[in-house]
Amino acid sequence: MSTQTARPAKALTPPDIIARKGGDPLVCLTAYTTPVAKLVDGHCDLILVGDSVGMVVHGLDNTLGVTMEMMILHGQAVRRGLRHALMVVDLPFGAYEAGPDQAFANAVRLVKETGCDAIKIEGGVHMAETIRFLTERSIPVVAHIGLTPQSIRRFGGYKVQGRGDAADHVLADAVAVSEAGAFAVVVESVPESLGTRITEAIAVPTIGIGASATCDGQILVVDDMLGMFTDFTPKFVKRYGELAGHAQEAIARYAEEVRTRTFPGPDHVYGEGPAKAGKT
Template sequence: MSATARKTALTAGDIRALKGQRPIVSLTAYTTPMARLMDPHCDFVLVGDSVGMVLHGLPSTLGVTLDMMVLHGAAVARGLSKAMMVIDMPFGTYEESPAQAFSNAARLMAETGAAAVKLEGGVEMAETIRFLVGRGIPVMAHVGLTPQSVHALGGYKVQGRNEAAAPLIADARAVSEAGAFAVVLEKVPATLADQVTEIVPIPTIGIGASAGCDGQVLVVDDMLGFFTAFKPKFVKRYADLGAAAEAAIADYAAEVRARQFPAPEHTFADTLPPKAD
C-alpha cells in the first residue's frame, strides 16, 4: 500500500508560525469518519498510538505496531482535506538509532500521507530529531509524561515537579534546538508549562498542562465519552456519547426481541407473483 502526500492548508511551517498568534487546536483520530468531523475545526490531527488502548483494547501503547499505525494513518488521511496530519512513531521503531528512525518515519509518511511524525523523548532524542529534520521529515516532539516510557517513569505521574523541572526544561530546549517544529507537554504542572512556553521558540501543545500553552490536544474518544476505562484529571468530557450509544444498542436489542424491529417501513414490498387458484 502506498499513499501520496496530501495537499493540506496547513504544514509544519504553518503550525510553527502560529506561535504567539492564536491557540492551536488538535485532537486524535483513528478512523475516516472521525477525521471528517474534526477536519474543519482542527489545525492538526494526531494519529496517536493511543489507538492501541482506545480501539484495540491494549493495556498500554507499548503493543502498538508500525503496521497498525499505517492502517489507521491511511484511514485518517482519507478524511482530511484542511488539517495537517501528524502520526505517532510507535515504541521500538525509532529509539535504536537515527537510521532506524528515518527508515520507519519514511515508511509512515509514504504509506499514509502524513505531513509529520511525532516521537517521545527529550535530550536523549535530540540527535534523532536533528537527523530526521535534516532529511526532510518534520518532527513534533513529546516531553513530560511519555506514555511509551510509563514503566521507567513509575506510572502515569505528573512530570517536572520540584527538582525535576530543570531536566524537563532542558528536554524542551533540546528538541527545539534539534529542529522539532512543535513539542507536546503532557501532564506537566501549569506554571512549568507556562515557563517552557515562554522559553522555547516553537509551539507547545498541552495535554494536562496549561491553558497558556500555544495549543491543546486531547484523545477524541476521551472528550466524547466513548473511552471510559479511566478518566484522567485533565480530560473534559464535552459529550457522553458512550452512554448514548449503549442506550441506543439496548433499545435496538429490546425491539428485536419483541419483534418490533424491523417495522413495515424498514422492510420491502412483496414482489412474489400471486398464488394461482
C-alpha cells in the same frame, strides 16, 4: 500509482503551525478512523494518529504493544478523511530508539505509506540527535516531552513529571528538541507553571495535554473528550459529550425491538415491487 487522497491548497503545513507561536491557539485532537477524521477536520489545526490507538481501539493496557503496521493502517484511514488539518503520526515504541538510521527508515515508511505531514517522537535531550537527523532529511517532527507514555515502565506508571527539582530537566528537554528542529512540542502532564515556562522558553509552539492554558495549543484523545469511556478519565480531560451513555441507550432500544419483533418494521423492509422484464 499513488493511493493517497488529493488535498486542497488550504491544507495546513508545518510552517503554518510554527507561525501560530504566540498567536491563536492551535486546536488538536487524535483520530484513528476515516469517519472521525471527517468530523474533526473542519474544527482542528492538527490531527494526531497517536499510538494511543492501541488502548483506545485495540484494548491494550498501554501503548508499548503498538506496531508500525497498526500505525500505518490507522494513518491511511485518517488520511482519507482529512482535507484541512495537518496530520501527524506517532512512531511507535521500538521504531526509533536504536538510533537515527532506524528512526529515518521507519519515518520514511510512515510518510510514504500514510501520506502524513509529520511524525511524532517521544523523548527529550536524548532524542535531540535523532530529531536533528530527521529534520535535516526533510522529515518534519513533533516532539513529545513530560509524561511520555512509552516510558511508563521507567516512570513507574502514568505520573506527573517535572515537579520540584525535576522541572529544570523537563525544561532542558523542551529546549533540546526545539533547537534540534522539532516544529512543535507536545507537553504532557506537567505542573501548570512548568507548562508556562516551557512555552515562554522555546521558539516553536507548545501543545499541552495536562499542562497549561498558556500553551500555544491543546490536544486531547477524541474518545476521552467525547465521553466514549466510563471507566477511567484522566484529570486533564474535560468531557464535552457523553456518547457512551447515548450509545448504550440506543443499543438497548435496538436489542429490545429485535427481541419483541418490532424491528424491522414496515419502513425497514422491502416490498415485492414490479417484476423485472426478462431478456429477449
